[in-house]
Amino acid sequence: MIYRSTRSNITATSAEAVLQGIAPDGGLYVAELSTETLDWKKLLRGDSLQIQADILSALLDDIHGMEELTRRAYAGKFETEELTPLVPVGENYVLELFRGPTCAFKDVALSVLPHLMTAARAQEGVRGETVILTATSGDTGKAALEGFHDVEGTRIFVFYPHNGVSAVQKAQMATQTGGNVTVCAVHGNFDDCQTGVKNAFARINSRGLLDGNPFSLSSANSINIGRLAPQLSYYFIAYKKLVEAGRIALGDSVDFVVPTGNFGDILAGFYAKLIGLPVGRLVCASNANSILTDFLNTGVYDRRREFYKTDSPSMDILVSSNLERLLYLSSGGDWEKVSTLMKELSEKGFYTADGDMMAYINESFRGYCCNERETAETIRRVWEHEGYLMDTHTAVAWNAAEKYRKDSESSAPVVVLSTASPYKFASSVLCAVSGEEEKDGFAAMEKLSELTGAPVPKSLSELAGKPELHRDVIQSGEITDYILQKLKGG
Numbered sequence: 001m002i003y004r005s006t007r008s009n010i011t012a013t014s015a016e017a018v019l020q021g022i023a024p025d026g027g028l029y030v031a032e033l034s035t036e037t038l039d040w041k042k043l044l045r046g047d048s049l050q051i052q053a054d055i056l057s058a059l060l061d062d063i064h065g066m067e068e069l070t071r072r073a074y075a076g077k078f079e080t081e082e083l084t085p086l087v088p089v090g091e092n093y094v095l096e097l098f099r100g101p102t103c104a105f106k107d108v109a110l111s112v113l114p115h116l117m118t119a120a121r122a123q124e125g126v127r128g129e130t131v132i133l134t135a136t137s138g139d140t141g142k143a144a145l146e147g148f149h150d151v152e153g154t155r156i157f158v159f160y161p162h163n164g165v166s167a168v169q170k171a172q173m174a175t176q177t178g179g180n181v182t183v184c185a186v187h188g189n190f191d192d193c194q195t196g197v198k199n200a201f202a203r204i205n206s207r208g209l210l211d212g213n214p215f216s217l218s219s220a221n222s223i224n225i226g227r228l229a230p231q232l233s234y235y236f237i238a239y240k241k242l243v244e245a246g247r248i249a250l251g252d253s254v255d256f257v258v259p260t261g262n263f264g265d266i267l268a269g270f271y272a273k274l275i276g277l278p279v280g281r282l283v284c285a286s287n288a289n290s291i292l293t294d295f296l297n298t299g300v301y302d303r304r305r306e307f308y309k310t311d312s313p314s315m316d317i318l319v320s321s322n323l324e325r326l327l328y329l330s331s332g333g334d335w336e337k338v339s340t341l342m343k344e345l346s347e348k349g350f351y352t353a354d355g356d357m358m359a360y361i362n363e364s365f366r367g368y369c370c371n372e373r374e375t376a377e378t379i380r381r382v383w384e385h386e387g388y389l390m391d392t393h394t395a396v397a398w399n400a401a402e403k404y405r406k407d408s409e410s411s412a413p414v415v416v417l418s419t420a421s422p423y424k425f426a427s428s429v430l431c432a433v434s435g436e437e438e439k440d441g442f443a444a445m446e447k448l449s450e451l452t453g454a455p456v457p458k459s460l461s462e463l464a465g466k467p468e469l470h471r472d473v474i475q476s477g478e479i480t481d482y483i484l485q486k487l488k489g490g
């Protein structure tokens with residue numbers, strides 16, 4: 001399979017794309033996906049791990065030994081064999097993606113990415129370290145650290161917004177051990193971190209020498225196709241569950257509602273659709289940072305707006321990187337057009353997608369947003385009526401699902417993707433259900449646990465006693481120099 005950049009005629013194999021993370025021209029790697037890519041009906045016959053292995057073998061076709069690699073990557077990491085359970089809640093289904101080691105959906109992809117990277121390094125005969133640069137709004141950081149710490153031949157940097165993540169998210173990252181990890185807070189928001197990291201890619205020679213030692217840069221963000229490809233699996237797993245439960249017949253369509261930030265998770269759903277999975281609508285759910293809702297409704301993407309810090313911080317994003325891949329698809333692979341739009345976004349702060357592009361996008365996507373009050377009210381209502389406790393990100397999606405149902409004529413089942421454990425955002429969730437203000441995330445976790453009768457996930461409760469190992473805070477403009485200095489051993 002050939003991967004092409006969204007911004008020029010640069011191409012790569014899948015192994016090269018995984019190792020590079022981002023194309024040398026700043027574009028994202030995309031492949032042509034269709035019903036020829038693999039047989040989706042046959043795919044559904046496998047168990048969750050088999051589905052994952054088959055998808056990865058098809059999408060990352062020149063990385064070998066995928067079946068063994070996949071089983072090794074997930075062994076003992078998730079609470080259940082099925083990886084991502086599907087739970088009926090009220091009139092919807094909740095797809096629980098947070099049953100992995102760091103309690104967020106990023107674990108599904110980041111459990112396997114280090115293994116993909118290691119295999120690709122060996123196959124390509126990469127000399128020197130692969131340096132993974134990661135910008136995080138809170139969850140990618142820990143999931144990437146969990147996956148990459150002490151992985152031979154790699155070194156990982158994580159940059160997160162100072163005062164922009166939950167107390168538990170911060171504790172998860174700041175207490176991370178491992179000889180190859182660097183965690184650093186950045187004054188600014190996620191967009192500043194992401195821009196700083198993208199600049200570092202442009203400014204640090206991507207296959208450079210440092211004091212005579214070779215190294216190469218890569219990414220653990222969903223701009224890396226190796227991070228995105230593993231995220232298709234749970235759309236198939238959910239669909240399989242609905243067929244098995246007799247809720248749908250094979251071939252019936254299913255709508256998915258996705259709490260969205262960088263547009264990676266929802267794009268994976270669109271990729272599943274391109275391969276043939278009967279995905280009806282993909283509902284893009286946003287919090288008060290409703291730039292994607294506006295884009296889907298108007299075709300204008302305008303980041304010249306206020307940035308809100310919300311209780312769903314992993315979605316506090318104004319520049320959603322993966323939308324670039326959808327723009328590329330919607331323009332029929334016109335990289336010149338995509339380059340122009342991306343240039344307009346960075347120079348003027350906005351762009352307008354044309355009518356043909358929006359027609360393509362609107363065929364599959366809908367956008368809804370939800371403010372802070374609605375998010376809290378949704379958590380409380382679903383807890384009171386259904387006895388199901390959801391985190392703030394999932395609540396944004398649940399609320400969007402309700403709005404979508406009102407507008408939609410479709411009778412297809414609605415699957416709401418649940419991207420984080422409620423314990424991870426315990427203070428906000430506790431306040432939503434009981435009105436109690438408990439700023440200490442760990443105390444809030446305990447109180448939630450009393451309320452639900454379910455134990456706090458061990459990986460979260462044990463953080464309370466761990467020493468903080470990472471305390472650096474820098475300006476976003478200092479990211480490149482910070483990386484270079486650390487690489488030089490400073």
Ligand SMILES: *Cc1c(COP(=O)(O)O)cnc(C)c1O
Binds near residue numbers: 104139259264266315
């Ligand atoms: C990362 C994240 C999201 C957003 O996913 P994208 O792929 O960036 O759109 C939503 N919820 C949670 C909890 C997350 O960690």
